[in-house]
Every structure is written in structure tokens, then in C-alpha cells.
Amino acid sequence: MPYDVVISGAGPNGLMLACELALAGVRPIVLEKRTAPSEEQRANGLVGQVVRLLDRRGLYERLTGNTQKPVPVPQFMFAAFPLPLYELADSPVYTMLAPQQKIEAMLAERAEELGVEMRAGHAVTGLTQNDDVVVVDVDGPDGPYRLEARYLVGADGGRSITRKLAGIGFPGVVNDRTVSRSAHVTVPAGLKDPVTGGLRVPGYGVIPPFLHHRTERGLVAYAPFPDGRTLLSVTTFDLPEGDAPFTIDELRQALQHVLGVEVPLGPPTGDGPHMLRRLSGGNTRLAERYRDGRVLLVGDAAHVHSAIGGPGLNLGLQDAVNLGWKLAATIRGWAPDGLLDTYEAERRPAGERVTMHTQAQSVLIGPGPDVTALRTLFGELLREPAVLRRIADLISGADIRYGESADSPLAGAFVPDLGPATRSGRPLLVDNTGTLAEAAGPWLDRVDSVTAPVDGAKALLVRPDCYVAWASDKPAPDPESLRTALRKWFGEPR
Incomplete structure (x- = not known):
């Protein structure tokens, strides 16, 4: 019997994806060519929406060792400009100091708790795919062998063998x-x-x-x-x-x-x-596409860029969480048509945003008096509150929205804190009106209904990646608009 998903690479992005898939009830197996955790010192922490995302899953507490909620930092940087984020009423920039080894160890521990099979010393060497499965050639400690899976995900870094075997181009500068x-x-x-x-x-x-x-x-x-x-x-x-x-x-x-x-x-x-x-x-490179049939890419396998400002894990871990629930829904049979294609449609533009602003920062930190003159002008612009907000949203990833709604500005945005409800990784209907039970009833096999105080909305439909699929601030929301959103993201009712 084939595995549900083979993940090539046990870095943070591959492990996060494995955890998300396991939460959703599918069987991933993680292959890692390393035989022991890397001793290389890479990222020193997390920046941006990913900090709040880990908190929504209960993983922030594991990394910090305390129960305090994350709070925005008073200042950060952009192209060596100090950003006075304390001037913003609700700064979106969160950070957490943690070496990448610690992040990987935490995610590996969580994956093991969820029953994920992980094989160290096993490297992907080839693949073939058809309409039903992808056959993965693997070189292990006891020699070569093959695995069959419904999908293969390359989380194997900027030199991704998965990307190369799938024939996905990686243009850049x-x-x-x-x-x-x-x-x-x-x-x-x-x-x-x-x-x-x-x-x-x-x-x-x-x-x-x-x-x-x-x-x-x-x-x-x-x-x-x-x-x-x-x-x-x-x-x-x-x-x-x-x-x-x-x-x-x-x-x-x-x-x-x-x-x-x-x-x-x-x-x-x-x-x-x-x-x-x-x-x-x-x-600076961005994959031509994030999917080729039954092969998909996450993290550095899909994009590489300057490390200025530390956006790598913010981008890659959100790739993993965005892909995880969509892949699981497809495997479990309730995904609406085209759901898996929205992974690239949503996350490739996010990759474009990060490569854009890291390239811009590289220019602004360059040598010479002409760049110094440009910096003087840019520094004056940063004194404008609207510009400061724009840059803060950009570097944190808070400017990413997935669709809009006329009923509420929260639709398409990252969800406010709902407490432990988001730790399950399941879709959520937050109904504080008491009027939506009948409309949502046919979807309750895959959508949990909860109540939680939310500023700015009476009801929310929340995707597993913690983005709001639908929202309403009306005391009695239109049930048909909710049904439309449920069908769009979570398929037809059973």
C-alpha cells in the first residue's frame, strides 16, 4: 500500500509539513540524507507571521519554555534602517530568538509524537509518476529501494534534487x-x-x-x-x-x-x-512552478534569497502549513476541485514579495555615496507613518491576504487569537451569533464549530493554516454566503 506523502528533507519546513499532515490524519514519511542533526549554525530565530502561527499550534510555548504569548517587538530593521515599530498602534512584526537546531529538534519531537515515520540516512535519487502514484527511488544505508506514494514533496533546500528530478526550472539572478x-x-x-x-x-x-x-x-x-x-x-x-x-x-x-x-x-x-x-x-531564485503533477515544493526548494531581515523561515514554514491541509484534504477525498492548485496560486506570490524586498534591501545597503544619497531619501520616507506601516507589513508577511469579503475586513487575513481551538489544525467555524448551526451542519464532519471572542466580527470561517476564509460582522450573517465559502474551501457536504 503506498504512503500518502513522501517528504524529502527533514529541515524545519519538511518537519512542519509532516506535523500538519499527521494532524490531518494522513500518513507522511520523511526521508533525510543526513544521519544526524546538522551542526551548521544557520538561522538564529524567527521573524514575522510565523511566530504567531507557531503560537496558534501551541509550538511557540515549546520553543520558549514558558506560557507567555508572543508580543510585537518595539523595533526591527529594514536595509540597515532602524524601524521604530513602537510608533505603530498594532505592529505586525513579531520575533523569537531560537537557533535553527532548536527549532528542528522541537519539530522532530512533535512529528514523532504524531506518529510520523522518519528515516535518517535515506536520500531521494529518482522519481517517476503517473496518474495514481509517484514512485520514489531512495538510496538508504542498506542499499537502494523504492517507495510508492500518492504525493512527493521536496523540502530539500536550495539545491533540491526533487525539483531537479521533476524538471522544474529555478531561474534567478x-x-x-x-x-x-x-x-x-x-x-x-x-x-x-x-x-x-x-x-x-x-x-x-x-x-x-x-x-x-x-x-x-x-x-x-x-x-x-x-x-x-x-x-x-x-x-x-x-x-x-x-x-x-x-x-x-x-x-x-x-x-x-x-x-x-x-x-x-x-x-x-x-x-x-x-x-x-x-x-x-x-x-535570488524562484521556482517556475511549485507543482508538477504529484510532486510539490516547499521552502528553499521553491525559493532562495538574501537572508537580510531573516525572512526565510517565515516564508518556508508558512508554505508548509498552507500546503499541509490542502494536500490532506485532497488525499482524504473532500477537497473541492482545484484546492491543491491554490497552494501555488497563494504561496508563489508570497515568494515573489520576499525576493522583491530582499533584493531592494541589497541595493539599499550597497557601497558608495550614491547609495548613501538614496538612503537619505528613503530614511525621510520612513518617517511617514503610512510608509512605516507598509514596510512592517511587508517584512512580517502581514500584507499577504487570501481573498476578500464585503462583509468583513478580516476575511483573507491572518486569524486573531482564538486560544487552543487552532491547535487541532482543523477548519473552524467561530459562531458567536448562534444562528449558523443549521447552515454549517452538513460540514461538521470536517469543520469544528466553536465560540470565541473576536474583535471586528461576529462569525468567522477559519482555514487550518489560520487564515480567515469568510467573516461577517452582522448579528445574523447570511447563511448562504457561509455555505458558499464552505463549498469553496472544504468541498461538498457528505
């Missing part, structure tokens, strides 16, 4: 002018600014913490994490990498090149893993 050098370091205690928490550089000034700092020769990011680790990143435009292995000394020289003064840096202390990474150039 290459930037070969930058070198990014990052490492965990120690700095003398006397250089830590007690007021801002930043790095006080004699002869230069203060490098603010957790923000990008631009000069006309490069970019610096100083991050003193609460766990005692200090990460320093330096991006240069005219200082090519050498042939020798990257060292803390090279990072020190790059920092002096950007700031014009020397800063004493030492090797990291304490338990690792510690980052020591040098990257030359960068790619």
Missing part, C-alpha cells in the same frame, strides 16, 4: 560582489555599551545590537544573544575572500575594513556548535 563573514566571537567586556547593549568601538561609535549597521564599505551585524553567545557578521563589497580557510583573524580584518578602526575579537567560549562561515555572492 546571481550576485557575486559580496562576501559575508560570520562567526561566534568574544569581545572585551569594556566594549559592551551598558545603555544600548551594543558594541562600543573606540574611534568610531556604537554598533547597535541585533540590527544591521551600514557604512559605505560594508555592513555589520552584532548580536549578543541572551544565552551568552555573541555573533558578529560582516558583509563587504570590495574585499574578496582568499584561498585560506576562514578564521576569526579574517573576520577581524574585514571589520576593520568596514569601520576603519580595529576591534579586538577573540574565539568563542562555551558549548557549541559555533558558527564560522564565509559565503561569497548570493542567489
Whole structure:
């Protein structure tokens, strides 16, 4: 009997998808060519809507170790501009500091709780598909074998073998002018600014913490994490990498090149893993399509871009949650026609938005007095509240809406907090009017009916990915409009 879904890749996006599928009652199997968790230090946290999404699933509490709800951050950054988000009445920008290894470990633990089968040391090497199944060739520790599944999802990164085997193009642009050098370091205690928490550089000034700092020769990011680790990143435009292995000394020289003064840096202390990474150039690429028959892509397999502002996991994890319920509905037989196609229709534009704004930021942090002049103008624009709001919505992903409704501005937006109700991953009807039971009754095999206080609406129909499919602020909503939304997203009643 074929598996429901084979997922290639056990990074955060593949594991999140596996959890979503298991919540919906389908059988995924996760194949990962690594035999142990990666020691490479990659993302340092989460930014944007994904923080609230994890909270809706009860996973934010697992990562933080406490029951406090996420709150917006008072400031963030865009192209090395500090954003005074505290000036917004309801900032959409949420962040959470957590190394990617911790995020992966949490999601792997959750997947195991949900009964997901995971195979380490197993790599996809080939695929063929027909109208009914996809046959996946796998190379495992005991040799090659084959799996049959109804669908295959590539969550295997920017060099995705799944994407290549499916023949999906990955066009984009290459930037070969930058070198990014990052490492965990120690700095003398006397250089830590007690007021801002930043790095006080004699002869230069203060490098603010957790923000990008631009000069006309490069970019610096100083991050003193609460766990005692200090990460320093330096991006240069005219200082090519050498042939020798990257060292803390090279990072020190790059920092002096950007700031014009020397800063004493030492090797990291304490338990690792510690980052020591040098990257030359960068790619911005977007898959030509997110689906080829029974093969689909999520995360970096579908899009790669600059890491400026940390949008990668925000984009990829939301890909996974958007795809999960639609794929599960298709497998379980109640999906309306075309539901699975809405995955690409909704998420590829989100990928386009992220690649657009990361490319724009790359220009705004570039070297030279002409860019400095552009930054002066852009900085003036950021003083306008409407512009600040627009940028905050953009970097958080809060500008993404899936459709609209004349009955309520909440329709198409990310759902307000409904408490534990969204942890099930099931569609929800929030009926605070007591008038919709008869209209929704035929769908209650797949849609849960709940009550919960919601500002701005009397009733909501909520998709499993926590976006509002339908909403009304009327005391007695039109039942036929609800039935239309139920059919559109959750199929015909049984």
C-alpha cells in the first residue's frame, strides 16, 4: 500500500509539513540524507507571521519554555534602517530568538509524537509518476529501494534534487560582489555599551545590537544573544575572500575594513556548535512552478534569497502549513476541485514579495555615496507613518491576504487569537451569533464549530493554516454566503 506523502528533507519546513499532515490524519514519511542533526549554525530565530502561527499550534510555548504569548517587538530593521515599530498602534512584526537546531529538534519531537515515520540516512535519487502514484527511488544505508506514494514533496533546500528530478526550472539572478563573514566571537567586556547593549568601538561609535549597521564599505551585524553567545557578521563589497580557510583573524580584518578602526575579537567560549562561515555572492531564485503533477515544493526548494531581515523561515514554514491541509484534504477525498492548485496560486506570490524586498534591501545597503544619497531619501520616507506601516507589513508577511469579503475586513487575513481551538489544525467555524448551526451542519464532519471572542466580527470561517476564509460582522450573517465559502474551501457536504 503506498504512503500518502513522501517528504524529502527533514529541515524545519519538511518537519512542519509532516506535523500538519499527521494532524490531518494522513500518513507522511520523511526521508533525510543526513544521519544526524546538522551542526551548521544557520538561522538564529524567527521573524514575522510565523511566530504567531507557531503560537496558534501551541509550538511557540515549546520553543520558549514558558506560557507567555508572543508580543510585537518595539523595533526591527529594514536595509540597515532602524524601524521604530513602537510608533505603530498594532505592529505586525513579531520575533523569537531560537537557533535553527532548536527549532528542528522541537519539530522532530512533535512529528514523532504524531506518529510520523522518519528515516535518517535515506536520500531521494529518482522519481517517476503517473496518474495514481509517484514512485520514489531512495538510496538508504542498506542499499537502494523504492517507495510508492500518492504525493512527493521536496523540502530539500536550495539545491533540491526533487525539483531537479521533476524538471522544474529555478531561474534567478546571481550576485557575486559580496562576501559575508560570520562567526561566534568574544569581545572585551569594556566594549559592551551598558545603555544600548551594543558594541562600543573606540574611534568610531556604537554598533547597535541585533540590527544591521551600514557604512559605505560594508555592513555589520552584532548580536549578543541572551544565552551568552555573541555573533558578529560582516558583509563587504570590495574585499574578496582568499584561498585560506576562514578564521576569526579574517573576520577581524574585514571589520576593520568596514569601520576603519580595529576591534579586538577573540574565539568563542562555551558549548557549541559555533558558527564560522564565509559565503561569497548570493542567489535570488524562484521556482517556475511549485507543482508538477504529484510532486510539490516547499521552502528553499521553491525559493532562495538574501537572508537580510531573516525572512526565510517565515516564508518556508508558512508554505508548509498552507500546503499541509490542502494536500490532506485532497488525499482524504473532500477537497473541492482545484484546492491543491491554490497552494501555488497563494504561496508563489508570497515568494515573489520576499525576493522583491530582499533584493531592494541589497541595493539599499550597497557601497558608495550614491547609495548613501538614496538612503537619505528613503530614511525621510520612513518617517511617514503610512510608509512605516507598509514596510512592517511587508517584512512580517502581514500584507499577504487570501481573498476578500464585503462583509468583513478580516476575511483573507491572518486569524486573531482564538486560544487552543487552532491547535487541532482543523477548519473552524467561530459562531458567536448562534444562528449558523443549521447552515454549517452538513460540514461538521470536517469543520469544528466553536465560540470565541473576536474583535471586528461576529462569525468567522477559519482555514487550518489560520487564515480567515469568510467573516461577517452582522448579528445574523447570511447563511448562504457561509455555505458558499464552505463549498469553496472544504468541498461538498457528505
